[in-house]
Amino acid sequence: METTTVASAASTIPLQAYLVLAAVLFCTGVWGLINSRNAVRVLMSIELMLNAVNINLMAFSDYLDGQLIRGQVFTIFVITVAAAEAAVGLAILLSLYRNRDTVDMERFNLLRW
Amino acid sequence: MTIASTTQLICFAVLSVTLVLGALGVVLLPNIVYSAFLLGGVFLSVAGLYLMLNASFVAAAQVLVYVGAVNVLILFAIMLVNKKENLAAIPGLGLRRLLSGAVCGGLFLLLIRVAFTTPWPLPGPAAVGEEATIRIGEHLFSDYLLPFELASVLLLMSMIGAIVLARRDVLSTDVITGELVDQGLIEKERTPLLLEKSPR
Numbered sequence: 001m002e003t004t005t006v007a008s009a010a011s012t013i014p015l016q017a018y019l020v021l022a023a024v025l026f027c028t029g030v031w032g033l034i035n036s037r038n039a040v041r042v043l044m045s046i047e048l049m050l051n052a053v054n055i056n057l058m059a060f061s062d063y064l065d066g067q068l069i070r071g072q073v074f075t076i077f078v079i080t081v082a083a084a085e086a087a088v089g090l091a092i093l094l095s096l097y098r099n100r101d102t103v104d105m106e107r108f109n110l111l112r113w
Numbered sequence: 114m115t116i117a118s119t120t121q122l123i124c125f126a127v128l129s130v131t132l133v134l135g136a137l138g139v140v141l142l143p144n145i146v147y148s149a150f151l152l153g154g155v156f157l158s159v160a161g162l163y164l165m166l167n168a169s170f171v172a173a174a175q176v177l178v179y180v181g182a183v184n185v186l187i188l189f190a191i192m193l194v195n196k197k198e199n200l201a202a203i204p205g206l207g208l209r210r211l212l213s214g215a216v217c218g219g220l221f222l223l224l225i226r227v228a229f230t231t232p233w234p235l236p237g238p239a240a241v242g243e244e245a246t247i248r249i250g251e252h253l254f255s256d257y258l259l260p261f262e263l264a265s266v267l268l269l270m271s272m273i274g275a276i277v278l279a280r281r282d283v284l285s286t287d288v289i290t291g292e293l294v295d296q297g298l299i300e301k302e303r304t305p306l307l308l309e310k311s312p313r
Contacts, residue, residue, distance in 0.1 A: 012118035012121055012122055013121060013122065013125050013165075015233055015235060016228050016229055017125065017129075018162070018166075019224070019228035020225060020228060021129050021132065021133070021162075023221055023224035023225060023228065024133055024136070024221065025132065025133070025136050025155075026220075026224070027217040027218070027220055027221040027224075028133075028136040028137060028139075028140055028217075029136070029140075030213075030216075030217050030220065031140060031213055031214060031217045032139065032140035034209075034213040034217075035140075035209070035210055035213055036140070037200050038145055039194075040145055040149075040187060040190055040191055040194065041139075041140070041145060041148060043187065043190075044139050044148060044149070044152050044187060045139070045140060047152065047156075047179075047183065048136055048139060048140075048152075048155065051155065051156065051159050051179075054159070054175075055159060055162060058162070058163055058166045058168055058171065059166060061166070061168070062166040062167055062168070062240055063233070063235060063236075063237055064233065064234060064235070064237040065237060065238070066237050066238040066239050066240035066241060067238045067239070067241060068248070068252075069168075069241060069245055069248050069249065069252075070252070072168050072170070072171050072245060072248075072249055073249055073252045073253065073257055075168075075171050076171060076174060076249065076253075077257075077260060077264060079171075079174055079175065079178050079179070080178075080264045080267070080268065081264070081267065082178075082179075082183065083178050083182060083183055083268070084267055084268055084270075084271035085271075086182075086183045086186055086187070087186065087271050087272065087275040088271050088274050088275050088278070090186055090187070090189075090190040090275070090279075091274070091275035091276075091278035091279040092278055093190060093194065094190065094193060094194065094278070094279045095278050095279065097193075097194045102198060103194050103196075103198070104198065104200055104201075106200075106201070106203060
């Protein structure tokens with residue numbers, strides 16, 4: 001059957017290139033998650049990490065599971081959960097901002113020992 | 114029909130450079146609005162990578178959900194909470210950045226090592242290409258039916274939860290009697306947070 005395909009078996013780009021790219025994205029996201037002072041930026045860093053995981057899933061789905069593409073289905077679910085997470089996270093952030101009048105992560109310390 | 118290998122390489126190089134620079138900008142830029150727009154760029158380049166991985170449906174979903182919904186939501190949140198704020202200096206912030214940078218670098222090296230030492234069973238079965246959308250539909254209505262339905266329940270729950278959390282008056286009025294209550298759970302820096310009951 002003739003389909004438009006980026007031939008993955010004879011691909012010029014190795015699987016490892018995608019994995020390295022996802023690793024860079026994930027580590028950037030982790031660093032931002034730890035070091036951001038602004039709560040909105042923390043949520044953005046979480047999105048970066050989720051996207052890195054999605055790249056991994058898609059690469060494995062294309063290179064190792066080309067017929068069943070279960071990785072793509074998982075990516076769909078991850079995108080769904082990420083959208084829900086962003087909505088609830090930003091609502092929590094708004095509620096926090098109303099109560100504390102700041103978005104500085106260092107001042108959200110009410111429950112800190 | 115396959116995309117020529119040189120084109121493929123150029124696309125991958127451009128997309129990865131955009132992705133990495135955009136991600137660094139999201140994390141490092143001092144202005145959060147620039148960060149939000151760069152985040153949109155990162156999402157778009159991830160969608161481009163999905164296209165290179167024979168996944169047109171997921172690429173479209175990525176553009177619609179991430180760029181169209183999540184990024185816009187983040188921009189709205191920035192507009193709602195954007196206040197010039199002089200962040201108080203924290204002792205040992207530079208040290209903390211260095212330490213977390215070292216930890217992230219170590220994690221990166223670990224991931225690289227895993228990627229290059231694992232014997233992946235390559236080449237795998239041939240990719241289905243443009244039939245991917247059909248396969249995803251078959252998966253969603255056969256073996257992934259329960260997660261699919263649960264995802265709809267999750268979306269409904271998060272929608273209601275977001276509305277309840279972001280509304281002003283629900284948290285400060287008693288649900289049963291409708292009277293204003295000071296919950297006193299959160300230490301308040303200014304009192305007029307208890308609003309008048311809004312007319313319905």
